[in-house]
Structure formats: C-alpha cells, structure tokens
Amino acid sequence: MNENLHLLESSNDSSPIIVLSWWLSGIFFLIIVLLILYVKRLRNHLRVNAKIEAKYQEEYESCLVTYLYSGNEEEAFSPEQLLIISELKESIVDPFKRKIIISTLLKLRNEISGEMGESIDKLFVKMGLLRYSLAKxxxxxxxxxxxxxxxxxxxxxxxxxxxxxxxxxxxxxxxxxxxxxxxxxxxxxxxxxxxxxxxxxxxxxxxxxxxxxxxxxxxxxxxDIKPWLKSSNDSVVNFTLKLAKLYNQFEAKDELIKLLNHKSEEVRINTISALSHLNILEAKNILKNSFNERSLEEQITFLKMMENVHENSDKPFLLEHMHHENFEIKSLVMEILKSINFEESDLYEVETKKTITA
Missing domain, CATH: 1.25.40 (Serine Threonine Protein Phosphatase 5, Tetratricopeptide repeat)
Known part of the structure; x- marks a missing residue:
C-alpha cells in the first residue's frame, strides 16, 4: 500500500515532459500495432487476390489457346470461336476480369506472330476491348x-x-x-x-x-527530313541529324550546311559529324574559314572529320594550328599532317614527340 502510494506521488511529482513522453510512447505503440495488423491483413488480401488472378489467368489462357486453334480459312470467325467470344464478353464487364483477359492476350501476343498474332488483334476488337482502351x-x-x-x-x-x-x-x-x-x-x-x-x-x-x-x-x-532540320525544337533537329547519318540523306546537303551556323552548339557539333559521315566536302572550307570562331568541341569534331577528307591543299591550315594550345587539337593536327605525304613528315614526327612529352 505504501509502495503504490509512493509511485502515485512520484508520478504526480514528475516533469510534464516526462508525462508527455509516456503518453506519446503509448500512442506510437498503439499506431505500430495497428499498422502491423493492417499490413498483415493487406498481405492476406493480396495473397488471396493473387490466387484468384492466377486461377482466372489459367482459365482464360486455356480458353484463348482453344480459340486460336478453332479457326478455319472459310470464315472470319468459326462457330467455336464465336461461342468463346460470347463467353469472354460476359467477363470483360468486370474490371478485374477484364484486366486479366487483356494481360493474358498480351502474353500470348508477345509469344506468337504471323497469322495467329493478327488473330489476337482481331479478337481484341471483336470482344469490344477497343472501346475500353479508347476510353482511357x-x-x-x-x-x-x-x-x-x-x-x-x-x-x-x-x-x-x-x-x-x-x-x-x-x-x-x-x-x-x-x-x-x-x-x-x-x-x-x-x-x-x-x-x-x-x-x-x-x-x-x-x-x-x-x-x-x-x-x-x-x-x-x-x-523527307528537310522540314525537321528547320525545326525550332533543337531535340528534333538533333534526332533528324541521326536520321541523316543512318539513312545517308545526302539530298539534305544544303539544309545540313546551313545548320553549321545554328544557335545551338550541340546541333552544330552533330551537324559536323553528319557532314563528315556523308562526306560532304563543301563543308570543309566553310569550317576551315570559321575555325577560330568555333567552340573547342566544334574544332575537335571538325579535325576528326578532316582525318577522312584531308588533301594536300589543307597543309597551310594545318600548319597554322600545329602549335594549338589544346593538346587534343594539336595531336589531331599532327596526325593529319603525318598522313599527308610530303617531305616535311620528319618534322611532324619530332613535333608529335614534343607534344606527347610536354
């Protein structure tokens, strides 16, 4: 009795913060217990749903396979197929069953091709599933x-x-x-x-x-890719430049050359790459004349282009940039000069070694 009285007096004398902590602990404990019960119930619900879904999926898959092998060449839909369609139509009214039917159709559609694949496409429409997709x-x-x-x-x-x-x-x-x-x-x-x-x-x-x-x-x-090269959407232009390279669109030469002055650096770089791939030599002189005004990445991309389209007449331009401050540009210039067959090649060997050791 004295002990209980002592505990009661102690609790009354406790700090309000300690009392609040005890109350909060009790509330949090209750919340945790409720959450555990909810999660357990949810897991049970999902497990039951998964079993039901698996059962329906197996049933519908068997039904659809039967449908595929019940067709004949004389009729668009055989009597057996029309009966299966009628049965499935009753099921698609239920959103849960409809979702399973669509997923089963997709599974079969991904596994087969040819006439059977087309048969599934026709079945999708015939069952009335198209209107549900359009409603979405x-x-x-x-x-x-x-x-x-x-x-x-x-x-x-x-x-x-x-x-x-x-x-x-x-x-x-x-x-x-x-x-x-x-x-x-x-x-x-x-x-x-x-x-x-x-x-x-x-x-x-x-x-x-x-x-x-x-x-x-x-x-x-x-x-015709030309209109897309004039798009105000830079990403469209960049995508079209990929098309130009992939499908060798030499016919778009004039539009491509105009893009060398595009406002976007990325577009200009991709344009140089496309011009290089298409071997459009008219672009080389334009790029040589504007080399100093272009960004570092443009200069590097252009020199990589020159590796494939260089001529003896490019020698003065290359010599002008033989001592460029950028290592990659200097190296590219040296390599191109070495590949041009003329008597000063030994000089470039020496310069290349200096560049590497610098």
Missing part, C-alpha cells in the same frame, strides 16, 4: 492514358492516330513517349510526322528507341 485516352490520370496508348500499340490498332496525336505535347513525359512509340511502331517513317508540331524535348533515350523501331521496320521509303 479521355481519362484525367496520365498513367491511365499511357496504358491506353500502350494497349493500342501492342494490339496494332490503326486508324486512331488522330486521337493519339492529341497527346503530342502532354505535360507528362511517359504519355508523350507512348504516343511516339505508337506512331512509329504502326506507321514507321510516316509516323514521324509528329515531329512537325512537337514542342517538348525529345530525350536521347526516346531518340534511340525510335531509331531502333525504324530499323526493325525495314521501311525503305524514308520521309
């Missing part, structure tokens, strides 16, 4: 829009490019990327027409992806 394009959430465009790409749904183009300058990068992939996947070079009105930057990774798709497409009819 009108959603306010950017991730839903991106998923909708991706579905249209994966099932090769053509004829909706005008709707897709509404997202050309969408504020979210992921949506713009899906739009670009849709157009190039399905329309190849013709799909690049979005470059005419693109205002947002085209990232380096996006450019690489688009180029890879174009190369896989094997479309020999490349679009």
């Amino acid at each position: 394009l009108r959603d306010k959430k950017w991730d839903v829009i991106a998923i909708g465009i991706r579905e249209l790409t994966q099932f090769k749904i053509m004829g909706v490019n005008k709707l897709i183009l509404n997202n050309i300058n969408h504020p979210t990068k992921e949506v713009r990327k899906e739009m670009q992939l849709y157009l190039v996947h399905l329309y190849a070079f013709k799909g690049l027409e979005f470059l005419n009105v693109l205002e947002t930057p085209l990232s380096e990774w996006d450019q690489i992806q688009l180029l890879e798709i174009l190369q896989l497409n094997n479309d020999s009819q490349i679009a």
Whole structure:
C-alpha cells in the first residue's frame, strides 16, 4: 500500500515532459500495432487476390489457346470461336476480369506472330476491348492514358492516330513517349510526322528507341527530313541529324550546311559529324574559314572529320594550328599532317614527340 502510494506521488511529482513522453510512447505503440495488423491483413488480401488472378489467368489462357486453334480459312470467325467470344464478353464487364483477359492476350501476343498474332488483334476488337482502351485516352490520370496508348500499340490498332496525336505535347513525359512509340511502331517513317508540331524535348533515350523501331521496320521509303532540320525544337533537329547519318540523306546537303551556323552548339557539333559521315566536302572550307570562331568541341569534331577528307591543299591550315594550345587539337593536327605525304613528315614526327612529352 505504501509502495503504490509512493509511485502515485512520484508520478504526480514528475516533469510534464516526462508525462508527455509516456503518453506519446503509448500512442506510437498503439499506431505500430495497428499498422502491423493492417499490413498483415493487406498481405492476406493480396495473397488471396493473387490466387484468384492466377486461377482466372489459367482459365482464360486455356480458353484463348482453344480459340486460336478453332479457326478455319472459310470464315472470319468459326462457330467455336464465336461461342468463346460470347463467353469472354460476359467477363470483360468486370474490371478485374477484364484486366486479366487483356494481360493474358498480351502474353500470348508477345509469344506468337504471323497469322495467329493478327488473330489476337482481331479478337481484341471483336470482344469490344477497343472501346475500353479508347476510353482511357479521355481519362484525367496520365498513367491511365499511357496504358491506353500502350494497349493500342501492342494490339496494332490503326486508324486512331488522330486521337493519339492529341497527346503530342502532354505535360507528362511517359504519355508523350507512348504516343511516339505508337506512331512509329504502326506507321514507321510516316509516323514521324509528329515531329512537325512537337514542342517538348525529345530525350536521347526516346531518340534511340525510335531509331531502333525504324530499323526493325525495314521501311525503305524514308520521309523527307528537310522540314525537321528547320525545326525550332533543337531535340528534333538533333534526332533528324541521326536520321541523316543512318539513312545517308545526302539530298539534305544544303539544309545540313546551313545548320553549321545554328544557335545551338550541340546541333552544330552533330551537324559536323553528319557532314563528315556523308562526306560532304563543301563543308570543309566553310569550317576551315570559321575555325577560330568555333567552340573547342566544334574544332575537335571538325579535325576528326578532316582525318577522312584531308588533301594536300589543307597543309597551310594545318600548319597554322600545329602549335594549338589544346593538346587534343594539336595531336589531331599532327596526325593529319603525318598522313599527308610530303617531305616535311620528319618534322611532324619530332613535333608529335614534343607534344606527347610536354
């Protein structure tokens, strides 16, 4: 009794801070217990959902495989296929089941090609799934829009490019990327027409992806790249310069030469690289005459170009820059001079050694 009284008196005499600490500790402990119970319940819920999803996926996959092998050449859809379509249509009303059906279709679409792949594309439309993908394009959430465009790409749904183009300058990068992939996947070079009105930057990774798709497409009819070289969007110009190199667009020579005076240093450097690849010799004199006014990177890129297109007449220019303050430029000049066959070659050997030991 005395001990309990002593504890009570001690607690009453405790600092308010200590009392508050005890209260907060109790509250935090309660929160932790509730969170543990919530996480446990959530995990159980996800585990149950995963089992249900696996069950439906197995069922739908079996159904779709049967569909693929039930077709015949006489009819667009055989009676057996129409029966399967009817059954699946009842399931797609449920968003949960619809999501599983679409993911199963995509799984099969990625595993097969040819006529069977086209059969899946037709099934996607026949079941009425197209309207759900199109509805996603009108959603306010950017991730839903991106998923909708991706579905249209994966099932090769053509004829909706005008709707897709509404997202050309969408504020979210992921949506713009899906739009670009849709157009190039399905329309190849013709799909690049979005470059005419693109205002947002085209990232380096996006450019690489688009180029890879174009190369896989094997479309020999490349679009006219000249308008894109005049774009006010620097990233579009840089991407077009890659196209010029990859597809040897010598016809764009005049537009390329004009880009040597572009406001962007990156564009000018990429232009010199493209001119070098295309072996456009007219650019050499322009660059020689403006060499001192150009940036260090431009000068280096130009000298790398000269390694492949040098002539004896370039000797005075090279001698002028033989003692350049930049090591890389000096080395490039020396190498070019050495490769030009004339009697002073020993002198350049000596100068090169001085440059290396300096």
